[in-house]
Amino acid sequence: MAAQPARLLATFSVRRREAARRGMLAAAGALASAGAAAALHEAARRGLAHPLLLDGGVLLAVLLLGVLAVRAGQRAIYCFTHPPSEIRIYDQGLVWQVGRRSHRFRWKQLVRYREGARTLSLAGRTLLTWGAHTFTFASGDSRALVELRFSAAQGDPRAFAAAARPFAASITGMRISAALRRDQPVRLHRDLVVYPGGVEAGKAEIHWADLALEQARGWVIVRRLGPDGRAQDVGRYALHTLESPGGLFDIASSMRSITTAAPRRQTAGPPAAFRPGA
Numbered sequence: 001m002a003a004q005p006a007r008l009l010a011t012f013s014v015r016r017r018e019a020a021r022r023g024m025l026a027a028a029g030a031l032a033s034a035g036a037a038a039a040l041h042e043a044a045r046r047g048l049a050h051p052l053l054l055d056g057g058v059l060l061a062v063l064l065l066g067v068l069a070v071r072a073g074q075r076a077i078y079c080f081t082h083p084p085s086e087i088r089i090y091d092q093g094l095v096w097q098v099g100r101r102s103h104r105f106r107w108k109q110l111v112r113y114r115e116g117a118r119t120l121s122l123a124g125r126t127l128l129t130w131g132a133h134t135f136t137f138a139s140g141d142s143r144a145l146v147e148l149r150f151s152a153a154q155g156d157p158r159a160f161a162a163a164a165r166p167f168a169a170s171i172t173g174m175r176i177s178a179a180l181r182r183d184q185p186v187r188l189h190r191d192l193v194v195y196p197g198g199v200e201a202g203k204a205e206i207h208w209a210d211l212a213l214e215q216a217r218g219w220v221i222v223r224r225l226g227p228d229g230r231a232q233d234v235g236r237y238a239l240h241t242l243e244s245p246g247g248l249f250d251i252a253s254s255m256r257s258i259t260t261a262a263p264r265r266q267t268a269g270p271p272a273a274f275r276p277g278a
Contacts, residue, residue: 006090010163012155013086026072030065037061067120070128085154089163096148103146105137111145111175112136113168113247116240117157118218126156131240133157133164169246176244176251188243191235192222194251201235208255213248220245 036057083099093106113135120128129152137146150160176186176194186194193200198207201222212223212231218239223231239245 006092008088008090010089010159011086012088012150012160014084014154024072026068030068030072033061033065033068037065067128087150087154087160089160091167094164098154103137103148105135105146107167107171109137109139110135110168110171111138112243113164113172114240114243115161115165115245117151117161118240119158126158129157131157133161135164135168165246168244169250172244172247173250173254174247176247177254180251188245188248189237189241192237192242194248198255199248199252204234206234208252211252211256213252215239215245215249220248 085098086095087097088095093104093109096103096105113133115133116131117129117133118131119126132149132151135148135150137148138144139146150157154160179186180194180196183196188194191202195205198205198211199222200206204224206222206224210225212225214221214223220237220239220242221233222235222237224234225231242248
């Protein structure tokens with residue numbers, strides 16, 4: 001049976017001319033905001049409208065000025081320090097070309113994934129972006145690792161994460177599962193470790209059958225289910241600080257399906273075999 005051709009899911013292509021254009025638009029907006037703030041300040045000085053209304057307008061104009069000035073500065077930095085790039089995401093892997101460097105990786109080569117890019121949005125529109133999504137791939141048959149970073153210089157980090165997240169979650173989930181079968185704990189955060197029997201969040205040990213996870217507004221919330229089914233928050237972790245969070249959700253879903261098929265434990269605390277060798 002012939003192999004299925006790779007299906008293109010998303011393309012992120014940035015050229016210096018485009019970065020310069022966006023930077024000029026942001027700079028023009030910053031100048032317009034500065035003019036609006038000056039006009040409102042003058043109107044307030046002359047008493048042409050209610051002072052609170054004018055002061056609020058001045059504050060809004062100043063905030064917009066600051067945001068647009070930062071965006072203009074970011075675009076200027078991207079234009080002069082980042083080479084042209086094109087990144088294509090396929091259902092079987094990705095092609096990563098930045099300047100003269102080109103990488104091709106299949107998803108099965110993925111070792112770790114961190115969603116490190118963060119955004120400040122208003123009314124659904126992105127105002128500021130900082131940080132980067134980071135992939136770590138195994139390079140061919142060697143043990144060398146290659147790290148690739150996707151930031152706002154390459155495109156919209158939210159759209160990129162939406163396209164890459166399902167594949168990253170599946171592969172990192174399988175890697176976590178393979179490590180657990182070898183009785184090797186996996187540390188996703190300094191205060192969050194995955195064991196064969198469940199997870200350790202801070203000082204709390206939670207069996208798979210009692211674990212509930214939620215991702216909301218850039219946070220991953222770890223909860224423990226009580227005998228009455230009520231969930232108690234145990235830990236909250238910023239998404240950008242976690243290694244392979246999608247893999248955690250993937251393995252937790254699989255383990256919960258297995259453990260809930262068995263009778264629910266009635267005793268408190270983790271089982272004796274929570275950690276390897278216990």
